[in-house]
Amino acid sequence: MTRSAIVTGGAGFIGSHVVDALLADGYRVTVVDDLSTGDRARVAPEADLRELDIVDRPALQAVVAEVEPSAIFHLAAQASVVASVEDPLRDCQVNVAGTLNVVDAAGKLGAPVVFTSTGGALYGDDAPMPTSEDRIPAPLSPYGASKWAAEAYVNTWSLSSGIPHAVCRLGNVYGPRQNPHGEAGVVAIFTDHLYSGRAPKLYGQGKPTRDYVYVGDVVSALLAAAGKAGTYNIATGVETDVSTVWKELSDAAGKHIEPELADLRPGELQHSRLDISRAKRELGWSPKVAIAEGLRRTYETLIEEFEQR
Numbered sequence: 001m002t003r004s005a006i007v008t009g010g011a012g013f014i015g016s017h018v019v020d021a022l023l024a025d026g027y028r029v030t031v032v033d034d035l036s037t038g039d040r041a042r043v044a045p046e047a048d049l050r051e052l053d054i055v056d057r058p059a060l061q062a063v064v065a066e067v068e069p070s071a072i073f074h075l076a077a078q079a080s081v082v083a084s085v086e087d088p089l090r091d092c093q094v095n096v097a098g099t100l101n102v103v104d105a106a107g108k109l110g111a112p113v114v115f116t117s118t119g120g121a122l123y124g125d126d127a128p129m130p131t132s133e134d135r136i137p138a139p140l141s142p143y144g145a146s147k148w149a150a151e152a153y154v155n156t157w158s159l160s161s162g163i164p165h166a167v168c169r170l171g172n173v174y175g176p177r178q179n180p181h182g183e184a185g186v187v188a189i190f191t192d193h194l195y196s197g198r199a200p201k202l203y204g205q206g207k208p209t210r211d212y213v214y215v216g217d218v219v220s221a222l223l224a225a226a227g228k229a230g231t232y233n234i235a236t237g238v239e240t241d242v243s244t245v246w247k248e249l250s251d252a253a254g255k256h257i258e259p260e261l262a263d264l265r266p267g268e269l270q271h272s273r274l275d276i277s278r279a280k281r282e283l284g285w286s287p288k289v290a291i292a293e294g295l296r297r298t299y300e301t302l303i304e305e306f307e308q309r
């Protein structure tokens with residue numbers, strides 16, 4: 001019998017890559033997405049797209065009951081830190097109540113959920129680096145707070161039902177199909193500036209670091225986490241500063257434009273680097289794509305996407 005999976009947020013940047021990997025693995029895939037930041041064109045034609053809001057509990061429950069998935073990959077979210085500051089209530093409704101709806105619906109069928117939380121927006125500036133999952137979160141934004149609250153529901157529902165739900169705390173994810181709004185949006189923003197020959201602003205004088213992880217590596221981690229109960233940092237354990245990202249992308253473009261340096265914006269972290277030893281040990285996973293190679297691939301595919309606009 002063909003296995004089936006639901007991918008919430010499957011029309012988004014990371015979710016659409018999860019959909020492709022599941023289809024390649026022989027799954028029947030249903031995408032649940034309200035297309036608020038997602039794009040129908042990203043969804044492979046073999047997948048069944050259901051356009052709905054995960055906050056709409058009866059509609060979500062009906063789709064889950066109909067599909068009877070063997071796993072749910074839950075990526076649908078209000079995923080922008082900036083939007084969470086502007087409208088924290090909507091951020092809370094989608095990220096907290098929406099996630100509760102997903103684990104509730106999954107519980108009725110005994111299906112494990114893999115939930116994408118954030119490693120970049122959860123730990124705060126005082127955390128020792130590399131930061132392990134055991135560090136008590138100290139988020140600086142409503143987005144970090146809502147992801148942390150949602151994690152609590154996922155873990156509590158896992159403990160009380162015995163269904164192995166996994167929480168994957170992603171680093172700053174970059175790669176083909178990414179948009180400028182996510183946590184590694186800087187890669188898409190810089191590519192756009194290089195494409196149109198404009199100087200970008202490097203906040204924090206180009207010094208803030210992030211743990212950038214290639215989307216293909218994130219997808220293999222999410223697939224490995226299905227059916228595991230636990231919380232895992234999914235990143236590379238390597239930090240890269242913003243100036244280096246700009247330099248690598250400029251090299252890929254063969255262009256050299258002097259960037260503008262600016263101060264760090266409120267709510268932004270100085271540094272982030274995650275300890276990924278638990279994911280290596282318990283999921284048998286490790287990232288394969290180094291940042292220079294990943295940025296080159298991303299630059300080339302984003303330019304192709306820009307040219308089709």
Ligand SMILES: NC(=O)c1ccc[n+]([C@@H]2O[C@H](COP(=O)([O-])OP(=O)(O)OC[C@H]3O[C@@H](n4cnc5c(N)ncnc54)[C@H](O)[C@@H]3O)[C@@H](O)[C@H]2O)c1
Nearest residue numbers: 009011012013014034036037038053054076077173182183
């Ligand atoms: N991109 C990153 O660097 C990063 C880092 C850490 C965690 N994450 C998490 O990974 C997940 C995917 O992020 P992404 O970068 O692909 O973002 P994205 O915005 O491209 O994808 C989110 C998808 O969810 C859909 N969606 C939003 N609200 C919805 C709702 N109420 N009902 C149904 N669908 C809804 C959107 O239309 C979109 O297709 C999110 O949960 C995000 O918080 C991303």
